[in-house]
Amino acid sequence: MPIEPPYLRIAGGLRRRIVSGELAPGDRLxxxxxxxxxxxxxxxTATKALSVLRAEGLVRAVPGVGTVVAERPAPGPGGAGDGPALSRGRIVRTATELADAEGLPAVSMRRVATILSTSTMALYRHVPGKAELIRLMSDEAFGxxxxxxxxxxxxxxxxLAARWLRSAYGRHPWLAQAAASFTGPTASPHAMRYTEWVLRALAGTGLPPHTKLHIHLTLFAHVQGLAMAGELESQALQDTGLSAEQWMEKNEPHSNAISASLDYPFLNSLFEHDEFELDLDVLFxxxxxxxxxxIAVMVGETSA
Structure with a gap:
């Protein structure tokens, strides 16, 4: 009786785990x-064993993840798999709804997979990872x-551009934090279209190209910073259960003790006569x- 080559023995063992359901579609081998x-x-030998399973269509390679069990064909009409097919668009929409409801920290590939009733690894067929998922969510929000x-x-x-951006952050409070996570240029068509729009608005000012870009980034940072402050406040409310007023009341004794030290005369003088309430809309x-x-001064100087 011929001896089975080691790579076939390994492939057979993995095949049995797949067929039995021990390794489900999307699970990593x-x-x-x-x-x-x-x-x-x-x-x-190990590489050849996985190649056998790949040739049989039982597994597939996912860049950055490894070899995972391939998805099985969905049942026909009337079957158990008649729900919406898993797609990049559906994954992004689900993640966006999750972030809108619970904030960006709640978004993970595992959590999104749970909501979609699928395995975490199945998502990697459409989205390489969390960073790319957040980029896609952000670009969809911008568009x-x-x-x-x-x-x-x-x-x-x-x-108009500043108010438009603020309204986008209002609809999706997590968006400011997501945009801040990209430390370099990203291929996000809708976000790039916003930048192009602002630069076009500055086309007739006579300002140098880099100055126009700095103006765009300065306005963007102003709106983004206030939006992040609002989101952090909401996140703190969610984490502690204390509103801003309740937090101030809880910390009032400590604040009064600091004020009584007389180490901050100019700061204390701001509140001697009128109550001050930080309003992000007023600050915006x-x-x-x-x-x-x-910017008007800069444009005037350039014209002169």
Whole structure:
């Protein structure tokens, strides 16, 4: 009786685990390194065993993840698998709804997979990982409501752009934090379209190209910073169960003790006569107008 080659013996063992359901669609198979260690074979043998299963259509390679069990064909009409098919768009929409409801920290590939009633590894067929998922969510949010035509005059145009961005953050409070997580340029068409719109609004100002980009980034940072402050406040409420007023009341004795030290005379003088309440909407308007005033000076100097 001919002896079965080691790679076929390994492939047979993995095949039985797949057929029995021990390894479900989307589950990761042992890596070649694990196979080498557990079966005591060479790396080439381990690679050949996985190649056999791949040729049979039982497994597939996922970049950055490894070899996973391939999805089984969905049942026909009337079968158990008649729900919406898993797709990148459905995954992004589900993750966006989750972030809208619970904040960005709640989003994970495992959590999204649970909501979609599928395995975590099945998501990797459509989205490489969490970072790419968040990028896709952000770009979809930026493309939700187009800015429209650029109005005449750079100032009303920039004001419109800032208010549009603030409304986007209002619909998706997690978006500011997500955008801040990208430390370099990203291929996000809708986000890039927003930048292009702002640069077009500044086209007739005569300002140097890099100055226009700095203006865009300054306005973007102003809106984003306030949106992140609002989101952090909401997250703190969710984590502690205390509203801003309740938090202030709880910390009032400590704040009063610091004020009584007389180490901060100028800061204390701000509150001697009138109550001060931090309002992010007021701060947004103040920062926007002062920024636009500064840009107006730059444009005037360039024209002169």
């Amino acid at each position: 042992p890596s070649t390194r694990v196979i080498v260690r557990e079966w005591g074979v060479a790396m080439a 939700e409501r187009p800015l429209g035509a650029v109005p005449h005059g750079w100032r009303p145009a920039l004001e 308007e103040f920062g926007l107008r002062r920024t636009l005033d500064g």
